[in-house]
Amino acid sequence: MLQYSRILRLKEEGFSLRSIASSTGNSRQKVTEVIERAEKKRLSGPLDEEMDDKWLEDFLFPEKALENSGRQPLKFDYIHDELAKPNVTLTLLHHEYEAECRMNNKIPYSYRSFLRHYSNYAAKYKATMRIRRKPGEIIEVDWAGSTAFILDRDTGEKVKAYVFVATLPCSQLSYAEASLSMNLSSWITAHNHMYEYFGGTTQIIIPDNLKASVTKHTLQELVLNPTYREMADHYKTVVMPARVGAPKDKPSVEGAVGVISTWIIAALRNTHCFSIDELNHEIQKKLKEFNNRSFTRKHGSRFSAFEEEEKFALSPLPSKSYKMSVWKTAKVRPDYHVSIESMFYSVPYEYINRQIEIRITENLIEAYFNHMRIASHKRLYGKFGQFSTNPDHMPDNHRIYIEQNPENAKEWAKGIGENTLAVIGYLLEHSQNEKLALKSIFSLKKTEQRYSKYEIERACKMILSMTPRPSVKAVQTLLLNNKKSDTEQELNRKIEKRESKYGFTRGDAYYGGRDNNE
Incomplete structure (x- = not known):
């Protein structure tokens, strides 16, 4: 057996490849292979006592254990990397592996053995297992069932704070944030902060059937909240709500809710905060501890798993975060204006007496008819009853x-x-x-x-x-x-x-x- 520990120790001490090869009696090519494999797996000294040569061989070259079986060795790193790609499955990889075996006149492993060996490898040497969840594919979001609280400075009364939770199923990295309500504005704000925390977006987002996310969800029809749909379009992601009464559709966040309720909400039970900003500051500290806690049955933590095996797969964020908008319906008055919060905005006179949709943002009012924008105005503030009239919207005589x-x-x-x-x-x-x-x-x-x-x-x-x-x-x-x-x-x-x-x-x-x- 190669002296893996000695090769890595000499490299750590700064010896050249020629000196290491001469000292261990191995070729420079073999020494280089061992060092490169250790660097790829981010293995550096000093080594623990249990990391003997046998352990290092299994860790650096897990395929060697299968070489004496007479079957075509499995390339575990290749399998793990390929599973990160969209639509690539173990079934496809096993089919390609069988084709390679036929070309090399080797005996292939059966699909069940192929699956078992990869699962053992991923469970032992990788922070994530990509059989069910691909990196960068899904974010699951929900409100926690347990609530935190802040104290009213004047009365000392406890005020409820609702905790938003989001989880990446592949790496199990989670995000949490408290809000004083569970309305649409709080829901959208929490999503904006969540994307900033993760540093990217996923292909799919899975919420529960809240009014802030879903207007109607039946077997025949799915109608998303217009603002939530617009936010998803802004971040170039697809909303796929969990089925009604089916928490197994988002098991990762359901599990994270329970853990976060213990390690964050319950951990802050004796911490007195007098504003939502103070509470969120404390939550962020606990969240950092939670995401950096070591896994109990595998190497690494949620954060290290995210950095090593999921961050690369996230789509980049847009240049600006989503600006909150609200949708309303309004009937066009005979004077070809619509009333929005006691301000009046014109639309083309051809739409008099018709129902149109109004999109309201912080600085803009937009009117839509059959999903087509027909007017836009700068939003008015100040004294009620102001008019914003575009002359192009008037009849000719007006x-x-x-x-x-x-x-x-x-x-x-x-x-x-x-x-x-x-x-x-x-x-x-x-x-x-x-x-x-x-x-x-x-x-x-x-x-x-x-x-x-x-x-x-x-x-x-x-x-x-x-x-x-x-x-x-x-x-x-x-x-x-x-x-x-x-x-x-x-x-x-x-x-x-x-x-x-x-x-x-x-x-x-x-x-x-x-x-x-x-």
Whole structure:
């Protein structure tokens, strides 16, 4: 047997590979293999007394124990690493192993023996066993059944604090946080802090059927809380709630709840905290102790198992944590606004009297109809009754009225003609006040719905030739009279044109040179 302990001790003392090989009588290639395998398994000195050469051989080269059986050796490290990949199972790996044995003319292990040998290896040398749970695949979340408490500074009364618990089933790393309620805001906040603690996200999150996470869950239909669904989309994870009345769907967090109730909640029973922040500070200290406690039946702790065998598999966090939003339904009022917390926000007037969904965040109000966003506004704060109105949401006649000011009036008149501009200029200059002038101009602008620009400009030119003090009423009268006159002229032209088709027909007497009067 190789002198594994001596090789590792000489390496620890700084001897070169050549010196170690010469001292132990092994090749440099073999010495290098032993040292590399020890580094990969993070084995460093000083070694304990029970770590003799036999123990080290079993630890560093577990496949050697199977070499004398005459069967194809199992590559345990390869199997363990492959099981971390998505959709890779022991059944698939055993099938590939059998194919390799046929190519090498070796006898393969049966699937049951293959499974037993890997399980023994993982239980002895690895912090996690990847048969049922893959790293980075699932987070299980729940509220603990037991509650903590804080003290009211004024009355000394105990105030309940509810403890949120999350667990990664593969490494069993857990997170805990206290909150004064179990409402949606506390639920989302705890999730944000949980993801920051783990430093990444998983493919799936499994909650219980709380109102904060699930609106409806039956065999036929699953409806998630809109805010919770939005949070999951933000972290690019999929929500798969546990079945109603089926705690075995999330056994890891159920077990963690019991352990955390003992090692954190019960451990803090004599600790007096006067705020939720103080309580969470104490919880974090106990949580650190809990996650770093050594496993009783295998090497390492929850934290070391996470660092070595699960952290690499987590998906990266988004650049910003999820911002809390609330969804409500609202009916669009006849003035094409919706009321949100006594503030009013416009939507396109086509949605009047329709039910729409409203997404409310700290700084934004968004309106959706059939999952399509139709409006967004900066959220209003302060005095109740404020309006946020987008002119694009108004009917045309409303928008024209709202946009009335001297500059817009002159700009409109320029687009019609110089005579119209002269009329508008006179109205703005000589009216009793600007508001009355703009009201008159608005009436004139509305005539554009019935008359062309040419007709408006012609009427303004005619009124200016008649009087130095034009009025909108006079222009409107001219427009009407001109319209009637144009209609009559057009009718007369049509009659003349029709009659011109029937002229006098000269007979044979005319062309024969005879005069009928003779």
